[in-house]
Amino acid sequence: SDVGTRCYYSESLRQWERQQGHAEQLIRAALANAGVRCFLQPIVDIVSGTARGFEALMRLEDPDEGLVNPGTFIEVAERTGLISPLWEMLMDQALPVLNDPGMLARFGDDFLISVNLSSRQLMDSRLLDLMLAACERHAVPQSRLQVEVTESAVLSDPVRASRILERMRAAGIQVAMDDFGSGYSSLAQLTSLPLDTVKIDRSLVLDVDTLPRKQHVLAAVVALCQRLEHGVVVEGVEDWETVTMLREWGVREIQGFFYARPMPMAQLIKQFELPLPLAAAGASANDAAG
Numbered sequence: 001s002d003v004g005t006r007c008y009y010s011e012s013l014r015q016w017e018r019q020q021g022h023a024e025q026l027i028r029a030a031l032a033n034a035g036v037r038c039f040l041q042p043i044v045d046i047v048s049g050t051a052r053g054f055e056a057l058m059r060l061e062d063p064d065e066g067l068v069n070p071g072t073f074i075e076v077a078e079r080t081g082l083i084s085p086l087w088e089m090l091m092d093q094a095l096p097v098l099n100d101p102g103m104l105a106r107f108g109d110d111f112l113i114s115v116n117l118s119s120r121q122l123m124d125s126r127l128l129d130l131m132l133a134a135c136e137r138h139a140v141p142q143s144r145l146q147v148e149v150t151e152s153a154v155l156s157d158p159v160r161a162s163r164i165l166e167r168m169r170a171a172g173i174q175v176a177m178d179d180f181g182s183g184y185s186s187l188a189q190l191t192s193l194p195l196d197t198v199k200i201d202r203s204l205v206l207d208v209d210t211l212p213r214k215q216h217v218l219a220a221v222v223a224l225c226q227r228l229e230h231g232v233v234v235e236g237v238e239d240w241e242t243v244t245m246l247r248e249w250g251v252r253e254i255q256g257f258f259y260a261r262p263m264p265m266a267q268l269i270k271q272f273e274l275p276l277p278l279a280a281a282g283a284s285a286n287d288a289a290g
C-alpha cells in the first residue's frame with residue numbers, strides 16, 4: 001500500500017543515516033587511536049616476475065569490529081573531508097615501505113608505492129606540497145611514488161585536474177588513471193590527461209573467460225591504451241587463464257588475487273620469499289587474508 005511504501009522509504013533512509021553515522025564514528029576513532037593500517041597489494045610485472053610496485057590500500061583497525069575495509073568508510077571519509085587526515089596517516093606508513101630493509105632485500109630498490117587520491121584531495125591546492133613534504137620526511141625520491149586518480153575525480157574540473165597532475169609529473173611523481181572502464185569512461189580523458197599509466201577496472205575482467213563479448217571489450221581497451229603508449233595495469237585478475245590471455249595481448253602488469261590479496265608489509269615479505277609464479281598453472285598466492 002501507499003502507506004507501507006512511505007514507511008519503507010523513511011525506514012531505509014534512517015538505516016542509511018545510521019550507517020553513515022557509524023562510519024564517521026569508526027573514522028574518528030581510528031584517527032584518535034592510530035587505527036589506520038596500510039595494506040599492500042603487489043602490481044606484478046609478469047614478464048620479469050618481479051613486483052613493479054605495491055598499491056597502498058587503507059584499512060581501519062577497530063577495537064570492536066577488527067579490520068574494516070574501505071567499502072564501509074571511504075565515501076563518508078571523502079564527504080566529510082576526513083579523508084585528508086586519514087591519508088596523511090596512510091602516507092606515514094606507506095612511504096617507509098620504500099626504505100624497508102626486508103622489502104629492499106626481497107623486491108629490489110626501485111619498486112613503487114601507489115596511493116589513491118580522492119577527488120577532494122586532488123582539487124586541494126596544498127596536495128603537491130603535502131606530498132613533497134611527506135617524501136622529504138621519509139627520505140624517499142618522488143620518482144618512487146605513484147598516485148591513482150579516478151575518472152570521476154577528474155570529471156568535475158578536467159582542466160584544473162590536468163594542471164595539477166602535470167605539476168605532479170614535473171615533480172617526478174607518477175600518475176595513474178584508476179578504475180578505467182568503470183563509470184563514464186570518457187575516452188577523451190585518455191588523450192587529454194597527463195598520464196603515465198592506465199589501470200583497467202576489475203569489472204572489465206570479471207567473467208571474461210565465459211563471455212566472449214566481454215573479451216572483445218577488454219582486448220580493445222588494452223589495445224587502445226597500448227597505442228596511446230600508456231603503461232597498462234589490469235586489475236582484478238584472479239586466475240591463471242586470464243594471466244595467460246593478457247600475456248598474449250602484450251600486457252605486462254597485473255594486479256589481482258591470483259598473485260596476492262592486499263596484506264600488511266610483514267606478511268608480504270614472508271609470503272614472497274620465493275619468486276612469483278610465472279609458469280606454473282594454479283600456483284596462486286591466494287591464501288592471505290584480504
Ligand code: C2E
Nearest residue numbers: 057058069070074116117118236237238255256257258262
Ligand atoms: P582501488 O583503488 O581500485 O583498489 C583495488 C581494489 O580491488 C582493492 O579493494 C583490492 O582489494 C581489490 N582487488 C584487487 N585485486 C582483486 C581481485 O583479483 N579480485 C577482487 N574481487 N578484488 C580485487 P579495497 O582495498 O577494498 O579498496 C577499495 C577501494 O577503496 C579502492 O579501489 C579505492 O578506490 C578505495 N581506497 C582504498 N584505500 C584508499 C585510500 O587510501 N584513499 C582513497 N581515496 N581511496 C582508497
Ligand code: MG
Nearest residue numbers: 055116148178
Ligand atoms: Mg587504486
Ligand code: MG
Nearest residue numbers: 178179199235
Ligand atoms: Mg582500481
Ligand code: MG
Nearest residue numbers: 178179201202
Ligand atoms: Mg576499484
